[in-house]
Amino acid sequence: MAVLILTIDSTVLSLAIPALSADLAPSATQLLWIGDIYSFALAGLLVTMGNVADRIGRRRLLLIGTVGFGLSSALAAFAPSAEALIAARALLGVSGATIMPSTLSLIRNVFPDPRHRRTAIAVWSAGTAGGTALGPLVGGYLLEHFWWGSVFLINIPVMLLVLGTGLFLLPESRNTEGAPVDLASAALSVGAIVPTVYAVKTLAHDGLTPTAIGAALLGLTLGWVFLRRQRVLTTPLIDVTLFRNPGFTWAVVSAFMAVFSLAGLFYFFSQYLQLVRGYPTFKAGLAELPSSVASILSVVLVGWLVIRLGQGRTLGLSLGTAAAGLAGLALAEGAQRYAYLAAALAVVGVGVGVASAVANAAILSAVPARRAGAASAISETAIELGAAMGIAVLGTVQDTGYRMRLGEVDETVPADVAGAARESLATLAGVVDRADPAQAVLYDGARLAFTHAMQTTACVAAIILAVAAVMAWLRVPAGEELGGQGEQDATRPEARPAPQEQAVR
Numbered sequence: 001m002a003v004l005i006l007t008i009d010s011t012v013l014s015l016a017i018p019a020l021s022a023d024l025a026p027s028a029t030q031l032l033w034i035g036d037i038y039s040f041a042l043a044g045l046l047v048t049m050g051n052v053a054d055r056i057g058r059r060r061l062l063l064i065g066t067v068g069f070g071l072s073s074a075l076a077a078f079a080p081s082a083e084a085l086i087a088a089r090a091l092l093g094v095s096g097a098t099i100m101p102s103t104l105s106l107i108r109n110v111f112p113d114p115r116h117r118r119t120a121i122a123v124w125s126a127g128t129a130g131g132t133a134l135g136p137l138v139g140g141y142l143l144e145h146f147w148w149g150s151v152f153l154i155n156i157p158v159m160l161l162v163l164g165t166g167l168f169l170l171p172e173s174r175n176t177e178g179a180p181v182d183l184a185s186a187a188l189s190v191g192a193i194v195p196t197v198y199a200v201k202t203l204a205h206d207g208l209t210p211t212a213i214g215a216a217l218l219g220l221t222l223g224w225v226f227l228r229r230q231r232v233l234t235t236p237l238i239d240v241t242l243f244r245n246p247g248f249t250w251a252v253v254s255a256f257m258a259v260f261s262l263a264g265l266f267y268f269f270s271q272y273l274q275l276v277r278g279y280p281t282f283k284a285g286l287a288e289l290p291s292s293v294a295s296i297l298s299v300v301l302v303g304w305l306v307i308r309l310g311q312g313r314t315l316g317l318s319l320g321t322a323a324a325g326l327a328g329l330a331l332a333e334g335a336q337r338y339a340y341l342a343a344a345l346a347v348v349g350v351g352v353g354v355a356s357a358v359a360n361a362a363i364l365s366a367v368p369a370r371r372a373g374a375a376s377a378i379s380e381t382a383i384e385l386g387a388a389m390g391i392a393v394l395g396t397v398q399d400t401g402y403r404m405r406l407g408e409v410d411e412t413v414p415a416d417v418a419g420a421a422r423e424s425l426a427t428l429a430g431v432v433d434r435a436d437p438a439q440a441v442l443y444d445g446a447r448l449a450f451t452h453a454m455q456t457t458a459c460v461a462a463i464i465l466a467v468a469a470v471m472a473w474l475r476v477p478a479g480e481e482l483g484g485q486g487e488q489d490a491t492r493p494e495a496r497p498a499p500q501e502q503a504v505r
Contacts, residue, residue: 001165002062002099003124005158007131009038009073009092012139012151014270015281019148022430026082028399028423033086036391041093042100044193046381048186050101051237055181058102058109059172063163065098070159077149100380108364109173118306118361122299125357130296136270136285143281185237188226193385195219200389238378247312250475251362252382254315257468258322258355259386261394261461262348265326265454268398272333272454275425276447290342294349301350302357315358316473322351323465330458333451362476394457399424401453406446412438425450 013035020026026034053061072095076088107124111117142150196219202212230236243249273284305314325347332340363379402425409418417439420427425446434440 001127001158001162002066002103003127004131004134005069005155005162006096006099007128008135008138008158009152009155012135012142012154014266014268015136015139015143015274015284016148016151017271018274018426018429019143019281020085021424021426023148024079024082024085025427025430026085028427030082030086031424031426032391032395034082034089035395036387037086038089038093038096040194040197041090042096043197043381043385044190045094045097046101047189047237047378048181049097050105050378050380051181051186053098053102053105057172058106059166059170061098062102062106062170063166065095065102066159066162066166068095069099070156070163071095073152073155073159077152079149104360104364104379106170106173110171114361115303117364118303118357121361121364122302122357125353125360126296126299128356130292136288136292137282138285140280140282140285182229182233182235182237185226185229185233188222188229189237192219192223192226193381196223197385197389197392200392242378246475247477248363250471251311251315251359252378254319254355254468254472254476255359255363255379256382256386257464258319258352258359259383260390261326261464261468262322262352263387263390263394265329265390265394265457265461268395268454268457271426272450275429276451287338287341288345291345291349291352294346295353295356298350298353299357302354305354306358310477311358311362312476313473315355315362315476316469316471318351318354318358319465319469319472320351322348322355323462323469325349325351326458326462326465330455330462333454333458394461397460398453398457401456402446402449405449405452407449410438410442413442414439417442421446 017031017035020034021031049061049065069092072088072091076085076092079085079088103124104121107117107120111120138154139151142154195215199212199216199219202209202215227240230238230240243252270284270288273279273287274281277284277287279287302314305317309317325344328344328347329341332344335341360379403422406421409421413421417428417431417433420431421442428443428446432439432443434443
């Protein structure tokens with residue numbers, strides 16, 4: 001339920017963009033911040049919160065984060081301005097950072113046997129995919145009957161359910177031997193991640209400005225200091241020695257590149273369905289369903305594929321499948337029939353569903369159970385950084401392509417409408433008067449420009465995923481375990497593989 005609601009929260013936002021754009025009138029930059037500030041805050045705090053979970057208890061931190069997420073959702077629902085919504089989304093990110101590491105680390109401790117853990121992570125991934133499926137449906141229904149803020153209020157009853165059941169059903173686990181969280185390292189991790197991502201965002205939008213250069217230098221410098229500090233600490237926030245294992249490293253990189261490619265593209269896909277294809281919100285949610293359903297169903301393939309191909313080749317094959325689906329999506333966006341879009345989305349869903357389960361299982365297999373929170377934080381940080389930077393970079397590719405395709409605006413169009421057209425298609429849709437012939441022509445041209453930009457963005461994302469597929473195939477080991485520290489648990493009776501599993505290895 002926890003990962004379900006976190007995913008629903010991210011998917012319903014993209015559906016609500018046209019409605020909140022008409023109400024709050026955010027600029028194109030503010031729209032991007034509304035989309036990615038959640039991931040920025042989440043990514044900046046995941047490493048720290050993963051270690052806090054190991055120290056104070058994963059169940060306790062999960063429930064604390066649940067309360068915070070519910071309260072932040074209420075603030076987002078009633079935000080009176082774009083700036084207030086950005087602030088509320090940042091608070092949601094802080095709360096989400098306390099939830100996500102706890103979910104995977106609880107799985108790592110409840111299921112020490114690799115076979116059971118792989119299945120549990122596949123179910124965890126299905127929960128994420130289920131949120132992706134339910135978000136557009138529930139969000140579409142709410143947006144057709146209520147104001148845009150209602151999509152955030154759906155978090156509250158689910159958070160209450162998580163809180164009520166978690167008190168009785170979730171086991172507590174913590175690393176009793178761990179030292180207190182190093183506050184200096186926590187500050188350095190945030191100081192390294194946030195300026196670096198901000199620099200990427202600024203470079204993408206404004207070019208090589210002094211602000212972007214300064215932020216990049218600050219982030220890289222603090223990152224270097226952070227890594228140096230981790231090498232001398234007895235209990236570091238991130239065990240940097242894990243990255244000496246090529247399999248672990250490339251599993252993390254593969255997860256990052258996959259989310260980078262998909263998040264940036266799908267952030268704009270709901271706008272494409274509503275503003276270009278003219279689908280109402282509920283129909284747009286239904287139209288996105290093939291990807292989510294395919295991702296959920298794909299979890300039954302994970303164990304079968306890993307046994308026959310190994311982790312590395314399974315990960316490479318699944319990422320390659322998702323890349324092929326994105327290439328097909330680029331073609332389908334220019335076609336009239338929805339069936340082509342549905343087929344491409346289903347292919348993407350299968351690839352992403354398998355890749356998510358395999359990558360997370362590979363990462364968790366590399367560490368002992370007592371460090372599960374820290375390893376989960378590394379995995380989730382890669383995912384959230386990928387989402388944030390994907391929206392920033394590929395979102396900029398989308399915006400730049402849109403403006404280039406749009407060209408010059410007819411001088412007979414009112415100045416406010418012309419300015420809205422240059423901002424974004426979502427902004428233009430909120431102010432255009434289609435009864436005016438000149439404005440109608442402008443709107444049709446803007447829709448065509450948006451479609452062409454989406455196709456370009458999809459091709460760029462497909463190329464990135466293809467590169468990730470090749471690297472995963474070549475660098476992630478085929479064996480079920482990555483080696484490294486996770487094998488320290490193999491001496492425990494409950495962690496020993498069955499004879500059949502040993503034979504497979």
